[in-house]
Amino acid sequence: MPTPSRRPAGAFALLAAVAGALAAVVLGFLTFGAQATVAPDGLPIAVAAPPGPLRTAANGIASHGGGQVSWRVTSPEQGRKLLEDKEVYGVLELPSTVVVSGAVNPAGTQIAQQVLSGAAQALGGTPKVETLHPASAAGRVAPLALSALAWVGCLAAGAVLILAGRRIGREAGAAARCAQIVAAGVLVTGALAGFLKLWDSSLPLGWDVLGFLLLTSTAFAALQTGLLRLLGVRAMAILGPLYLVAPAVAGQVPELLNPAYRAVLWSWTPFRFSAEGLRSLMQGVPAAPDVTTGAWVLAGLLVVGLALAVWPGRSALQETEADAPDRVVQVGVH
Incomplete structure (x- = not known):
């Protein structure tokens, strides 16, 4: 039977173990959990084409992708403006030019480039990659x-x-x-x-x-x-x-x-x-x-x-009140 003096030590040991487990859970959620669950969900990218047959092809591309990507059909000029404003992570300029930017988060750029290159290859072209503001x-x-x-x-x-x-x-x-x-x-x-x-x-x-x-x-x-x-x-x-x-x-x-x-x-x-x-x-x-x-x-x-x-x-306010010239001081008379 444990002596009373040992009970607090055992309780503290159990508390320390629980604290360690909770720390591991919290940090796991905050760090590795975020990385382990990475997956595209509505990644904004654009496909650009002038009016005509290429615009029809652009609309066809935009109809695919499911919920992983969010396509925007636009003109080449507007597509590059969207990229400059970081509203999209990349632009596919038909027939086969993939435009990305070094000023955009590299994680988004990498996924966008893969998706856009795949779309260009699906149309039978060899994608050419153009990087605005290239970054080392x-x-x-x-x-x-x-x-x-x-x-x-x-x-x-x-x-x-x-x-x-x-x-x-x-x-x-x-x-x-x-x-x-x-x-x-x-x-x-x-x-x-x-x-x-x-x-x-x-x-x-x-x-x-x-x-x-x-x-x-x-x-x-x-x-x-x-x-x-x-x-x-x-x-x-x-x-x-x-x-x-x-x-x-x-x-x-x-x-x-x-x-x-x-x-x-x-x-x-x-x-x-x-x-x-x-x-x-x-x-x-x-x-x-x-x-x-x-x-x-x-x-x-x-x-x-x-x-x-x-x-x-609070302590500073108390010191200020104590130092005030008009503060009333109680004096005891014995």
């Missing part, structure tokens, strides 16, 4: 990689600030938190710019790319610092696993994800806004809609994070 290997990897590195770098800075405050027994003030956010944003941006030059010196590094990287890093730093200030070290249980979501979810296009992952994870993960905006800027498409969308979303994260970081807490 580094250019395809860098947008998501830089977003994930920005998240990790800024998270480390915020965690160190919290732990340092606990070590000295005093929470960092609003001024210190703001200084950390700005410094982390600037320094992490410098590190990311260095990686861009190291990976591929031909990648553009103009003010638009640097500005977007700075906005991304500063927004991430502000959001993380605000949550760490609000929840303490417990916020790491939220902020840490989000890093694992980046390659598994944000690296895919929504039409390849299971609808559950699309709605629950992809729809709001901050990495997709920064990665797709950077992709367009780096490939010379600054007018792409995802650049504007990404800038607005990141600016919103920056504002919310700053509000959480500088808003006076």
